[in-house]
Amino acid sequence: MTSAVELADHCNLLLGVERFSDYCPNGLQVEGRRPIRRLLTGVTACQRLMDAAIEAEADALLVHHGFFWKGEAAPLTGVKGRRIRALMRADISLLAYHLPLDAHPQLGNNRQLGLRLGLVDAQPSADADELLWSGALAAPMTGARFAEQVGQALGREPLHIAVVDRPLHRVAWCTGAAQNAIERAAALGVDCYLSGEVSEQTVHLARELGIDYLAAGHHATERYGVQALGAELAGIFGIEHQFVEIENPV
Incomplete structure (x- = not known):
């Protein structure tokens, strides 16, 4: 027992x-x-x-x-x-x-989300308390195609702030209400950042940082x-x- x-x-x-x-x-x-x-x-x-x-x-x-x-x-x-x-x-x-x-490296929300999205070489950022992850797309794709892939994986269409006018190669993500980590994500050199929620200022930050942003749902992620x-x-x-x-x- x-x-x-x-x-x-x-x-x-x-x-x-x-x-x-x-x-x-x-x-x-x-x-x-x-x-x-x-x-x-x-x-x-x-x-x-x-x-x-x-x-x-x-x-x-x-x-x-x-x-x-x-x-x-x-x-x-x-x-x-x-x-x-x-x-x-x-x-x-x-x-x-x-x-x-x-944060857990195998069972955690961020690791499990990366697996469902098919992201490779996924790992946490050492300077972000293990909560901000990054990885590569299995093959480069447009932001619109990646948003579609996320929607199919999660059963929920994400809000896509399209900024990058080129194929995406690397993505950073943090589940839940982590939209404020977008500047730390951009510092990793990624083309796109994904989290659960979005705030008014997130749109401006994405545009000025030069990366796409996807709000895929706090619950869904x-x-x-x-x-x-x-x-x-x-x-x-x-x-x-x-x-x-x-x-x-x-």
Whole structure:
């Protein structure tokens, strides 16, 4: 039998949690009592995901976006109170891993996204806390063709800020809300930068830096780390694993 604490201890070591200064606690956030036989994974600890975990009679829920973010109100009231009550009534444990899951060299969101996009020679930038990655396209292609390829891989059409009037060769990326890393990405000498979200100033920066920018969706770019980690845990601990997709257009 595997407890939630044992599962969290393994993940904490595997993901190197202690190396990260994060915006939220990583690890076990809500502790249920029962042993873990069935694990559900998802991107964000929202009510729909919790309802799915309850319906599936899961023992634990593993997410990328959990609870207790810096700067948010601490009381367990309103939406947060309802979510946590639902978990505790169902005796379901909640584990959450944010930056450590973005950065992991095999299971992380950035690595997994690079694999799905067919990028080669993918590696993290040493000066960016392992979160900014770069790699090469398998073959040079136009920005429009790469945007189409991204849309096909993620099932979501990205917003494409087209700047480069030549074939793309190298791409940098960081999943989620990392549009502000565009200047660091450009410093790597890439032709294109991809992240999840876009801000008003991102368009101007892309044009002035001379690189294409793709906003491929915060949710869409961060679906794959929890799936890879869940599959890894299922193999190690002999538990069931199911990923639940909660559609999110952002």
